Amino acid sequence: MNGNKEFQKKIKRAEKTAYIAMLFSFIASVLLLFAVFDPSFSIFGNKGTKHIYSTIAENEDKIENGIHIRTGLIDAEGLITVVNNCTNCHSAKLVVQNKMSAESWNATIKWMQETQNLWDLGSNQEIIVNYLVTNYPALAKGRRMVLKDIDWYTLKK
Protein backbone atom coordinates (compact mmCIF):
# COMPACT_ATOMS: atom_id res chain seq x y z
CA MET A 1 0.00 0.00 0.00
CA ASN A 2 2.72 2.40 1.13
CA GLY A 3 4.96 1.46 -1.79
CA ASN A 4 2.05 1.96 -4.13
CA LYS A 5 1.45 5.53 -2.82
CA GLU A 6 5.13 6.32 -3.08
CA PHE A 7 5.03 5.09 -6.66
CA GLN A 8 1.98 7.21 -7.50
CA LYS A 9 3.68 10.27 -5.97
CA LYS A 10 6.71 9.63 -8.08
CA ILE A 11 4.56 9.29 -11.18
CA LYS A 12 2.82 12.58 -10.37
CA ARG A 13 6.14 14.32 -9.84
CA ALA A 14 7.41 12.92 -13.10
CA GLU A 15 4.24 14.07 -14.81
CA LYS A 16 4.71 17.59 -13.40
CA THR A 17 8.32 17.71 -14.59
CA ALA A 18 7.19 16.55 -18.00
CA TYR A 19 4.53 19.26 -18.16
CA ILE A 20 7.00 21.95 -17.12
CA ALA A 21 9.49 20.72 -19.68
CA MET A 22 6.79 20.78 -22.34
CA LEU A 23 5.76 24.28 -21.32
CA PHE A 24 9.34 25.49 -21.55
CA SER A 25 9.92 23.89 -24.90
CA PHE A 26 6.65 25.37 -26.13
CA ILE A 27 7.68 28.89 -25.03
CA ALA A 28 11.08 28.36 -26.58
CA SER A 29 9.55 27.28 -29.86
CA VAL A 30 7.15 30.25 -29.91
CA LEU A 31 10.10 32.58 -29.36
CA LEU A 32 12.00 30.81 -32.10
CA LEU A 33 9.05 31.17 -34.44
CA PHE A 34 8.99 34.90 -33.75
CA ALA A 35 12.71 35.16 -34.25
CA VAL A 36 12.31 33.74 -37.72
CA PHE A 37 8.99 35.11 -38.95
CA ASP A 38 8.53 38.29 -37.00
CA PRO A 39 11.76 39.40 -35.34
CA SER A 40 10.38 42.84 -34.51
CA PHE A 41 7.26 41.38 -32.79
CA SER A 42 5.11 43.48 -35.11
CA ILE A 43 2.12 41.30 -34.22
CA PHE A 44 2.05 43.11 -30.87
CA GLY A 45 1.83 46.53 -32.48
CA ASN A 46 5.54 47.32 -32.47
CA LYS A 47 5.61 47.66 -36.21
CA GLY A 48 8.87 47.01 -38.02
CA THR A 49 8.66 50.55 -39.29
CA LYS A 50 11.25 50.73 -42.00
CA HIS A 51 9.88 48.76 -44.86
CA ILE A 52 6.12 48.81 -44.69
CA TYR A 53 5.88 50.31 -48.19
CA SER A 54 8.42 47.94 -49.66
CA THR A 55 7.66 44.98 -51.83
CA ILE A 56 8.94 41.48 -51.17
CA ALA A 57 7.88 38.19 -52.59
CA GLU A 58 9.22 34.77 -51.96
CA ASN A 59 10.10 32.24 -54.57
CA GLU A 60 12.03 35.28 -55.43
CA ASP A 61 13.89 34.41 -58.58
CA LYS A 62 10.98 33.14 -60.65
CA ILE A 63 11.27 33.95 -64.35
CA GLU A 64 8.28 34.12 -66.68
CA ASN A 65 8.42 35.02 -70.38
CA GLY A 66 11.97 36.25 -69.97
CA ILE A 67 11.08 38.58 -67.09
CA HIS A 68 12.30 38.25 -63.52
CA ILE A 69 8.91 38.43 -61.83
CA ARG A 70 9.89 40.04 -58.53
CA THR A 71 11.73 42.98 -60.09
CA GLY A 72 10.39 43.17 -63.65
CA LEU A 73 13.96 43.04 -64.97
CA ILE A 74 14.80 41.30 -68.26
CA ASP A 75 16.31 37.83 -67.78
CA ALA A 76 19.75 38.10 -69.32
CA GLU A 77 23.39 37.70 -68.43
CA GLY A 78 24.08 39.60 -65.21
CA LEU A 79 20.46 39.65 -64.00
CA ILE A 80 21.09 38.25 -60.53
CA THR A 81 24.09 40.53 -60.01
CA VAL A 82 21.85 43.50 -60.82
CA VAL A 83 19.08 42.21 -58.55
CA ASN A 84 21.48 41.66 -55.67
CA ASN A 85 23.26 45.00 -55.93
CA CYS A 86 20.72 47.43 -57.38
CA THR A 87 17.36 46.67 -55.80
CA ASN A 88 18.15 46.76 -52.09
CA CYS A 89 17.67 50.46 -51.50
CA HIS A 90 15.49 51.45 -54.44
CA SER A 91 13.09 49.69 -56.75
CA ALA A 92 14.16 48.17 -60.07
CA LYS A 93 11.62 50.56 -61.59
CA LEU A 94 14.11 53.37 -61.01
CA VAL A 95 16.78 51.39 -62.86
CA VAL A 96 14.79 50.49 -65.97
CA GLN A 97 13.36 53.99 -66.42
CA ASN A 98 16.89 55.20 -66.99
CA LYS A 99 18.31 54.36 -70.36
CA MET A 100 21.87 55.60 -70.18
CA SER A 101 25.33 55.08 -71.63
CA ALA A 102 28.00 53.06 -69.81
CA GLU A 103 29.74 56.31 -68.92
CA SER A 104 26.59 57.74 -67.32
CA TRP A 105 25.93 54.50 -65.43
CA ASN A 106 29.47 54.47 -64.07
CA ALA A 107 29.07 58.10 -62.99
CA THR A 108 25.73 57.25 -61.35
CA ILE A 109 27.30 54.33 -59.48
CA LYS A 110 30.08 56.63 -58.27
CA TRP A 111 27.49 59.14 -57.07
CA MET A 112 25.57 56.41 -55.21
CA GLN A 113 28.81 55.26 -53.57
CA GLU A 114 29.73 58.78 -52.53
CA THR A 115 26.36 59.88 -51.21
CA GLN A 116 23.93 56.97 -50.88
CA ASN A 117 25.91 54.26 -49.05
CA LEU A 118 26.33 51.99 -52.07
CA TRP A 119 29.13 49.48 -51.50
CA ASP A 120 32.17 48.83 -53.67
CA LEU A 121 30.91 46.67 -56.56
CA GLY A 122 34.34 45.31 -57.53
CA SER A 123 34.24 43.16 -60.65
CA ASN A 124 30.43 43.17 -60.51
CA GLN A 125 30.35 46.77 -61.72
CA GLU A 126 31.26 45.75 -65.27
CA ILE A 127 28.67 42.95 -65.24
CA ILE A 128 25.99 45.37 -64.03
CA VAL A 129 26.80 48.15 -66.49
CA ASN A 130 26.99 45.67 -69.39
CA TYR A 131 23.61 44.25 -68.42
CA LEU A 132 22.07 47.74 -68.30
CA VAL A 133 23.42 49.12 -71.56
CA THR A 134 22.64 45.87 -73.40
CA ASN A 135 19.10 45.38 -72.13
CA TYR A 136 18.04 48.99 -71.59
CA PRO A 137 19.82 50.93 -74.35
CA ALA A 138 19.50 54.70 -74.68
CA LEU A 139 17.11 55.94 -77.36
CA ALA A 140 17.92 58.89 -79.60
CA LYS A 141 15.12 61.36 -78.94
CA GLY A 142 16.38 64.48 -80.68
CA ARG A 143 14.98 67.86 -79.73
CA ARG A 144 11.36 66.66 -79.66
CA MET A 145 9.87 63.21 -80.14
CA VAL A 146 6.89 62.30 -82.30
CA LEU A 147 3.76 61.62 -80.20
CA LYS A 148 3.54 57.84 -79.86
CA ASP A 149 1.17 55.20 -78.49
CA ILE A 150 -1.89 57.39 -78.93
CA ASP A 151 -5.00 55.77 -77.58
CA TRP A 152 -7.61 57.01 -80.09
CA TYR A 153 -11.18 57.45 -78.88
CA THR A 154 -14.34 59.18 -80.07
CA LEU A 155 -14.91 62.40 -78.15
CA LYS A 156 -18.58 62.65 -77.20
CA LYS A 157 -20.08 65.93 -76.13
Add this chain to the structure above:
Amino acid sequence: MRRRSFIKKTVLSSLTAIISSDIIFGSKIPQGYIPLALQDPNPFKMFKKNKEMVILNDKPWNIEAQAHLLDDKITPNSSMFIRNNGVTPEEINPETWTLSIDGESVKNKKTYTLSDLKSKFKHHSYNLTLECGGNGRSEFDPPAKGNQWTAGAVHCATWTGVRLRDVLEDAGIKSNAVYIGYHSADTHLSGDSKKEPISRGCPLSKALQNETILAFQMNNEAIPLIHGYPLRLIAGGWPASVSGKWVHRISVRNKVHDGPKMTGTAYRIPCNPVAPGEKVKDEDMCIIESMPVKSIITYPKTGATINHGKALNIRGHAWAGELEVIKMEYSIDFGSTWTICPVEKPINRLAWQHFSTAINFPKKGYYEVWARATDTHSVAQPMLLPGWNPKGYLNNACHRIAVKII
Protein backbone atom coordinates in the same frame (compact mmCIF):
# COMPACT_ATOMS: atom_id res chain seq x y z
CA MET B 1 16.39 35.10 -48.09
CA ARG B 2 17.61 31.60 -48.90
CA ARG B 3 19.29 31.41 -45.52
CA ARG B 4 16.06 32.55 -43.95
CA SER B 5 13.93 29.91 -45.57
CA PHE B 6 16.49 27.32 -44.58
CA ILE B 7 16.17 28.47 -40.98
CA LYS B 8 12.40 28.42 -41.31
CA LYS B 9 12.43 24.83 -42.46
CA THR B 10 14.93 23.87 -39.77
CA VAL B 11 12.89 25.55 -37.07
CA LEU B 12 9.68 23.92 -38.23
CA SER B 13 11.26 20.49 -38.25
CA SER B 14 12.89 20.99 -34.86
CA LEU B 15 9.54 22.13 -33.50
CA THR B 16 8.07 18.94 -34.80
CA ALA B 17 10.79 17.05 -32.98
CA ILE B 18 10.18 18.89 -29.70
CA ILE B 19 6.44 18.48 -29.60
CA SER B 20 6.72 15.13 -31.37
CA SER B 21 3.57 15.73 -33.36
CA ASP B 22 2.70 17.74 -36.44
CA ILE B 23 2.74 21.47 -35.97
CA ILE B 24 -0.79 22.68 -36.42
CA PHE B 25 0.28 26.12 -37.53
CA GLY B 26 3.31 24.83 -39.36
CA SER B 27 1.22 22.84 -41.79
CA LYS B 28 -0.99 25.86 -42.39
CA ILE B 29 1.83 28.22 -43.25
CA PRO B 30 1.32 28.50 -46.99
CA GLN B 31 4.21 28.14 -49.33
CA GLY B 32 5.65 31.52 -50.18
CA TYR B 33 4.14 33.07 -47.07
CA ILE B 34 4.86 36.78 -46.82
CA PRO B 35 4.72 38.45 -43.43
CA LEU B 36 1.78 40.85 -43.37
CA ALA B 37 3.83 44.01 -42.95
CA LEU B 38 5.80 43.18 -46.09
CA GLN B 39 2.93 42.32 -48.41
CA ASP B 40 2.73 44.16 -51.71
CA PRO B 41 0.60 47.20 -50.96
CA ASN B 42 -1.85 48.70 -53.41
CA PRO B 43 -0.62 52.26 -53.87
CA PHE B 44 -3.86 53.47 -55.41
CA LYS B 45 -5.80 52.43 -52.32
CA MET B 46 -3.07 53.34 -49.87
CA PHE B 47 -2.69 56.89 -51.21
CA LYS B 48 -6.30 57.26 -52.53
CA LYS B 49 -5.07 57.92 -56.07
CA ASN B 50 -6.87 57.72 -59.39
CA LYS B 51 -6.27 54.36 -61.11
CA GLU B 52 -4.90 56.15 -64.18
CA MET B 53 -1.98 57.62 -62.22
CA VAL B 54 1.34 56.22 -63.42
CA ILE B 55 3.78 54.58 -61.01
CA LEU B 56 7.34 55.48 -61.90
CA ASN B 57 8.92 54.00 -58.81
CA ASP B 58 7.68 52.05 -55.79
CA LYS B 59 10.75 52.32 -53.57
CA PRO B 60 10.73 55.20 -52.95
CA TRP B 61 7.22 56.06 -54.13
CA ASN B 62 7.10 58.25 -57.22
CA ILE B 63 3.77 58.50 -59.01
CA GLU B 64 2.64 60.98 -61.64
CA ALA B 65 -0.63 62.15 -63.14
CA GLN B 66 -1.52 62.17 -66.81
CA ALA B 67 -2.47 65.55 -68.27
CA HIS B 68 -6.20 64.79 -68.47
CA LEU B 69 -6.32 63.90 -64.75
CA LEU B 70 -5.33 67.49 -63.91
CA ASP B 71 -8.50 69.08 -65.34
CA ASP B 72 -9.80 70.38 -61.97
CA LYS B 73 -9.09 74.00 -61.12
CA ILE B 74 -8.03 72.87 -57.66
CA THR B 75 -6.21 69.55 -57.89
CA PRO B 76 -7.79 66.87 -55.70
CA ASN B 77 -5.54 64.45 -53.80
CA SER B 78 -6.50 61.68 -56.22
CA SER B 79 -4.60 63.38 -59.07
CA MET B 80 -1.64 64.80 -57.17
CA PHE B 81 1.78 63.44 -58.09
CA ILE B 82 3.93 61.84 -55.39
CA ARG B 83 7.65 62.47 -55.33
CA ASN B 84 9.50 60.92 -52.43
CA ASN B 85 13.23 60.73 -51.78
CA GLY B 86 13.20 58.47 -48.75
CA VAL B 87 11.01 56.21 -46.66
CA THR B 88 7.67 57.73 -45.59
CA PRO B 89 7.52 58.25 -41.82
CA GLU B 90 4.91 56.35 -39.88
CA GLU B 91 2.98 56.61 -36.64
CA ILE B 92 2.87 60.37 -36.57
CA ASN B 93 1.30 61.72 -33.41
CA PRO B 94 -0.04 65.24 -33.98
CA GLU B 95 -0.28 65.74 -30.19
CA THR B 96 3.45 65.35 -29.69
CA TRP B 97 4.66 66.71 -33.06
CA THR B 98 6.83 69.80 -32.73
CA LEU B 99 8.45 72.30 -35.04
CA SER B 100 11.79 73.75 -33.91
CA ILE B 101 13.34 76.90 -35.30
CA ASP B 102 17.12 76.86 -34.99
CA GLY B 103 20.26 77.62 -37.00
CA GLU B 104 23.18 80.05 -36.82
CA SER B 105 20.98 83.04 -37.59
CA VAL B 106 18.02 82.59 -35.27
CA LYS B 107 17.87 84.94 -32.29
CA ASN B 108 16.08 82.49 -29.96
CA LYS B 109 15.79 78.80 -30.65
CA LYS B 110 12.12 77.97 -30.28
CA THR B 111 9.95 74.88 -30.37
CA TYR B 112 6.23 74.94 -31.16
CA THR B 113 3.64 72.21 -30.91
CA LEU B 114 1.08 72.01 -33.70
CA SER B 115 -1.53 73.59 -31.45
CA ASP B 116 0.93 76.42 -30.60
CA LEU B 117 1.30 77.13 -34.30
CA LYS B 118 -2.43 76.97 -34.92
CA SER B 119 -3.38 79.18 -31.96
CA LYS B 120 -0.52 81.66 -31.96
CA PHE B 121 -0.41 82.68 -35.61
CA LYS B 122 -2.98 83.88 -38.14
CA HIS B 123 -4.17 81.28 -40.67
CA HIS B 124 -3.90 81.84 -44.42
CA SER B 125 -5.15 79.84 -47.42
CA TYR B 126 -3.63 79.99 -50.89
CA ASN B 127 -3.87 77.96 -54.08
CA LEU B 128 -0.24 77.20 -54.85
CA THR B 129 1.35 75.58 -57.90
CA LEU B 130 3.91 72.94 -57.00
CA GLU B 131 5.83 71.43 -59.88
CA CYS B 132 8.61 68.89 -59.56
CA GLY B 133 11.89 70.37 -60.84
CA GLY B 134 12.27 67.25 -63.01
CA ASN B 135 8.79 67.36 -64.59
CA GLY B 136 9.30 66.54 -68.28
CA ARG B 137 12.73 64.94 -67.67
CA SER B 138 11.86 61.96 -69.89
CA GLU B 139 12.24 64.09 -73.04
CA PHE B 140 15.89 65.07 -72.59
CA ASP B 141 18.49 63.67 -74.98
CA PRO B 142 21.00 62.45 -73.94
CA PRO B 143 18.81 61.14 -71.14
CA ALA B 144 19.11 62.51 -67.63
CA LYS B 145 19.11 60.17 -64.68
CA GLY B 146 16.29 60.06 -62.19
CA ASN B 147 12.58 59.37 -62.32
CA GLN B 148 11.45 59.83 -65.91
CA TRP B 149 8.58 62.26 -65.39
CA THR B 150 6.48 63.12 -68.44
CA ALA B 151 4.01 65.97 -67.88
CA GLY B 152 2.13 65.05 -64.72
CA ALA B 153 4.40 66.16 -61.87
CA VAL B 154 2.50 69.35 -61.17
CA HIS B 155 -0.53 70.31 -59.10
CA CYS B 156 -2.27 73.30 -57.63
CA ALA B 157 -4.13 72.58 -54.41
CA THR B 158 -5.42 74.83 -51.65
CA TRP B 159 -2.98 74.93 -48.74
CA THR B 160 -3.89 76.34 -45.33
CA GLY B 161 -1.47 77.17 -42.59
CA VAL B 162 0.53 79.92 -40.95
CA ARG B 163 3.05 82.18 -42.62
CA LEU B 164 6.63 81.00 -42.18
CA ARG B 165 7.52 84.69 -41.81
CA ASP B 166 5.31 85.05 -38.73
CA VAL B 167 6.95 82.04 -37.07
CA LEU B 168 10.50 83.09 -38.00
CA GLU B 169 9.87 86.62 -36.72
CA ASP B 170 8.49 85.21 -33.47
CA ALA B 171 11.79 83.39 -32.96
CA GLY B 172 13.78 86.35 -34.25
CA ILE B 173 15.95 86.53 -37.36
CA LYS B 174 19.53 87.81 -37.06
CA SER B 175 20.70 90.37 -39.62
CA ASN B 176 23.19 87.89 -41.11
CA ALA B 177 20.46 85.38 -42.10
CA VAL B 178 20.44 84.51 -45.81
CA TYR B 179 18.74 81.12 -46.21
CA ILE B 180 16.42 78.67 -44.50
CA GLY B 181 16.64 74.88 -44.61
CA TYR B 182 14.02 72.36 -43.57
CA HIS B 183 14.49 69.02 -41.81
CA SER B 184 11.95 66.25 -42.18
CA ALA B 185 10.90 63.02 -40.52
CA ASP B 186 11.38 60.71 -43.51
CA THR B 187 14.28 58.25 -43.37
CA HIS B 188 17.03 57.32 -45.79
CA LEU B 189 16.49 54.43 -48.23
CA SER B 190 19.76 52.80 -47.17
CA GLY B 191 18.41 52.53 -43.62
CA ASP B 192 21.29 54.71 -42.38
CA SER B 193 19.69 56.67 -39.52
CA LYS B 194 22.38 59.36 -39.71
CA LYS B 195 21.44 60.26 -43.27
CA GLU B 196 18.65 62.64 -44.27
CA PRO B 197 17.05 61.75 -47.63
CA ILE B 198 16.47 65.39 -48.47
CA SER B 199 16.85 68.71 -46.67
CA ARG B 200 16.39 71.67 -48.97
CA GLY B 201 15.41 75.29 -48.48
CA CYS B 202 15.24 78.74 -50.04
CA PRO B 203 16.72 82.21 -49.70
CA LEU B 204 15.31 84.26 -46.85
CA SER B 205 13.50 86.55 -49.31
CA LYS B 206 11.41 83.59 -50.56
CA ALA B 207 10.89 82.34 -46.99
CA LEU B 208 9.44 85.72 -45.98
CA GLN B 209 6.87 85.92 -48.80
CA ASN B 210 3.20 86.09 -47.82
CA GLU B 211 2.47 82.85 -49.67
CA THR B 212 5.27 80.80 -48.08
CA ILE B 213 3.42 78.90 -45.39
CA LEU B 214 3.69 76.06 -42.92
CA ALA B 215 0.59 74.17 -43.96
CA PHE B 216 -1.46 71.79 -41.87
CA GLN B 217 -4.33 71.47 -44.34
CA MET B 218 -4.59 70.56 -48.00
CA ASN B 219 -7.90 71.19 -49.77
CA ASN B 220 -9.48 71.96 -46.39
CA GLU B 221 -8.60 68.60 -44.84
CA ALA B 222 -5.62 67.30 -42.91
CA ILE B 223 -2.72 66.78 -45.33
CA PRO B 224 -2.55 63.13 -46.48
CA LEU B 225 0.46 61.34 -44.96
CA ILE B 226 2.21 60.87 -48.30
CA HIS B 227 1.97 64.61 -48.96
CA GLY B 228 3.51 65.66 -45.66
CA TYR B 229 1.15 65.20 -42.70
CA PRO B 230 1.09 66.80 -40.18
CA LEU B 231 3.11 69.83 -41.33
CA ARG B 232 4.47 70.81 -44.72
CA LEU B 233 6.43 73.82 -45.84
CA ILE B 234 4.83 75.23 -49.00
CA ALA B 235 6.81 77.49 -51.32
CA GLY B 236 4.71 77.83 -54.49
CA GLY B 237 6.31 78.51 -57.87
CA TRP B 238 9.64 76.93 -56.93
CA PRO B 239 10.72 73.31 -57.45
CA ALA B 240 8.33 71.31 -55.29
CA SER B 241 11.31 69.89 -53.37
CA VAL B 242 11.55 73.25 -51.58
CA SER B 243 8.15 72.43 -50.08
CA GLY B 244 9.47 69.97 -47.49
CA LYS B 245 7.08 67.33 -46.14
CA TRP B 246 6.84 66.13 -42.52
CA VAL B 247 8.75 69.23 -41.40
CA HIS B 248 9.89 69.19 -37.78
CA ARG B 249 12.75 71.67 -37.87
CA ILE B 250 13.64 74.78 -39.83
CA SER B 251 17.15 76.19 -39.63
CA VAL B 252 17.80 79.87 -40.26
CA ARG B 253 21.20 79.84 -41.96
CA ASN B 254 23.97 82.43 -42.34
CA LYS B 255 24.95 80.73 -45.63
CA VAL B 256 23.21 78.85 -48.43
CA HIS B 257 21.67 75.75 -46.84
CA ASP B 258 23.87 72.71 -47.47
CA GLY B 259 21.55 69.77 -46.72
CA PRO B 260 21.25 66.72 -49.00
CA LYS B 261 19.92 67.61 -52.47
CA MET B 262 21.07 71.22 -52.14
CA THR B 263 24.55 70.44 -53.45
CA GLY B 264 26.22 68.75 -56.44
CA THR B 265 23.90 68.41 -59.41
CA ALA B 266 20.64 68.05 -57.41
CA TYR B 267 18.05 70.69 -58.27
CA ARG B 268 20.78 72.65 -60.04
CA ILE B 269 21.39 73.58 -63.66
CA PRO B 270 24.56 74.78 -65.39
CA CYS B 271 25.14 78.46 -64.54
CA ASN B 272 26.06 78.97 -68.20
CA PRO B 273 24.32 77.06 -71.00
CA VAL B 274 26.01 73.83 -72.14
CA ALA B 275 25.81 71.55 -75.18
CA PRO B 276 23.68 68.39 -74.76
CA GLY B 277 25.65 65.76 -72.87
CA GLU B 278 28.45 68.10 -71.83
CA LYS B 279 30.09 67.42 -68.46
CA VAL B 280 29.58 70.18 -65.93
CA LYS B 281 31.63 70.61 -62.77
CA ASP B 282 29.72 70.86 -59.51
CA GLU B 283 30.98 74.40 -58.93
CA ASP B 284 29.53 75.45 -62.29
CA MET B 285 26.02 74.37 -61.31
CA CYS B 286 23.53 76.93 -59.93
CA ILE B 287 20.52 76.29 -57.69
CA ILE B 288 17.12 76.41 -59.40
CA GLU B 289 14.87 79.08 -57.95
CA SER B 290 11.61 80.07 -59.70
CA MET B 291 10.19 77.49 -62.12
CA PRO B 292 9.78 78.63 -65.76
CA VAL B 293 6.57 79.55 -67.62
CA LYS B 294 4.56 76.48 -68.61
CA SER B 295 1.09 75.22 -69.50
CA ILE B 296 -0.79 71.98 -69.89
CA ILE B 297 -3.87 70.97 -71.91
CA THR B 298 -6.09 69.01 -69.53
CA TYR B 299 -9.11 68.60 -71.80
CA PRO B 300 -9.60 66.71 -73.97
CA LYS B 301 -7.38 63.73 -73.30
CA THR B 302 -4.90 63.21 -76.13
CA GLY B 303 -6.26 60.94 -78.91
CA ALA B 304 -9.68 62.59 -79.37
CA THR B 305 -11.50 61.88 -82.62
CA ILE B 306 -14.26 64.30 -83.69
CA ASN B 307 -16.37 64.85 -86.77
CA HIS B 308 -15.42 67.51 -89.28
CA GLY B 309 -17.41 70.70 -88.85
CA LYS B 310 -17.58 70.39 -85.07
CA ALA B 311 -15.59 72.71 -82.83
CA LEU B 312 -13.18 71.19 -80.33
CA ASN B 313 -13.33 72.69 -76.86
CA ILE B 314 -9.99 72.69 -75.09
CA ARG B 315 -8.95 73.84 -71.64
CA GLY B 316 -6.04 73.71 -69.28
CA HIS B 317 -3.81 75.59 -66.87
CA ALA B 318 -0.80 77.86 -67.17
CA TRP B 319 1.73 79.04 -64.57
CA ALA B 320 4.99 80.94 -64.48
CA GLY B 321 6.85 80.26 -61.22
CA GLU B 322 7.20 83.58 -59.38
CA LEU B 323 5.64 85.42 -62.29
CA GLU B 324 2.23 85.49 -63.94
CA VAL B 325 1.03 84.27 -67.32
CA ILE B 326 -0.08 87.24 -69.43
CA LYS B 327 -0.76 85.52 -72.75
CA MET B 328 -1.97 82.10 -73.84
CA GLU B 329 -1.88 80.83 -77.41
CA TYR B 330 -2.50 77.62 -79.29
CA SER B 331 -1.41 76.28 -82.66
CA ILE B 332 -2.85 73.48 -84.80
CA ASP B 333 -0.17 73.74 -87.50
CA PHE B 334 3.03 73.02 -85.55
CA GLY B 335 3.66 76.65 -84.72
CA SER B 336 3.19 78.16 -88.20
CA THR B 337 0.33 80.23 -86.84
CA TRP B 338 -0.69 80.94 -83.24
CA THR B 339 -4.12 81.99 -82.01
CA ILE B 340 -4.56 83.85 -78.75
CA CYS B 341 -6.91 82.20 -76.28
CA PRO B 342 -8.30 83.76 -73.10
CA VAL B 343 -6.52 83.06 -69.82
CA GLU B 344 -7.91 83.95 -66.38
CA LYS B 345 -6.05 85.93 -63.72
CA PRO B 346 -4.70 83.76 -60.88
CA ILE B 347 -6.92 83.47 -57.80
CA ASN B 348 -3.86 84.51 -55.79
CA ARG B 349 -0.16 84.96 -56.55
CA LEU B 350 1.59 81.64 -57.44
CA ALA B 351 -1.68 79.86 -58.32
CA TRP B 352 -2.03 78.39 -61.80
CA GLN B 353 -4.34 80.15 -64.28
CA HIS B 354 -7.02 78.60 -66.45
CA PHE B 355 -7.49 78.86 -70.18
CA SER B 356 -10.16 77.56 -72.53
CA THR B 357 -11.25 78.03 -76.10
CA ALA B 358 -13.03 76.36 -79.01
CA ILE B 359 -11.02 75.33 -82.07
CA ASN B 360 -12.28 74.83 -85.61
CA PHE B 361 -10.29 72.66 -87.99
CA PRO B 362 -10.07 73.53 -91.71
CA LYS B 363 -10.21 69.96 -93.03
CA LYS B 364 -10.12 66.31 -92.05
CA GLY B 365 -6.92 64.74 -90.87
CA TYR B 366 -4.35 64.38 -88.11
CA TYR B 367 -3.63 67.44 -85.97
CA GLU B 368 -1.74 68.33 -82.87
CA VAL B 369 -2.93 71.10 -80.60
CA TRP B 370 0.06 72.87 -79.07
CA ALA B 371 -0.32 75.31 -76.15
CA ARG B 372 2.08 78.15 -75.39
CA ALA B 373 2.10 80.50 -72.40
CA THR B 374 3.99 83.80 -72.08
CA ASP B 375 4.97 85.34 -68.72
CA THR B 376 5.13 88.92 -67.47
CA HIS B 377 8.73 89.20 -68.71
CA SER B 378 7.55 88.32 -72.26
CA VAL B 379 9.26 84.93 -71.99
CA ALA B 380 7.32 82.17 -73.77
CA GLN B 381 7.52 78.39 -73.68
CA PRO B 382 9.83 76.89 -76.31
CA MET B 383 8.41 74.39 -78.81
CA LEU B 384 11.61 72.34 -78.62
CA LEU B 385 13.36 71.12 -75.49
CA PRO B 386 14.96 73.99 -73.58
CA GLY B 387 18.63 73.98 -72.60
CA TRP B 388 19.97 70.51 -71.81
CA ASN B 389 21.19 70.06 -68.26
CA PRO B 390 22.77 67.00 -66.56
CA LYS B 391 19.78 66.18 -64.34
CA GLY B 392 17.03 67.02 -66.83
CA TYR B 393 15.29 69.84 -64.99
CA LEU B 394 13.03 72.63 -66.21
CA ASN B 395 11.59 71.13 -69.38
CA ASN B 396 8.88 73.65 -70.16
CA ALA B 397 8.49 72.81 -73.85
CA CYS B 398 4.93 73.31 -75.16
CA HIS B 399 2.45 70.61 -74.21
CA ARG B 400 0.55 69.04 -77.10
CA ILE B 401 -2.31 66.64 -77.69
CA ALA B 402 -3.12 64.56 -80.77
CA VAL B 403 -6.53 65.06 -82.46
CA LYS B 404 -8.12 63.40 -85.48
CA ILE B 405 -10.87 65.05 -87.53
CA ILE B 406 -12.94 62.51 -89.46
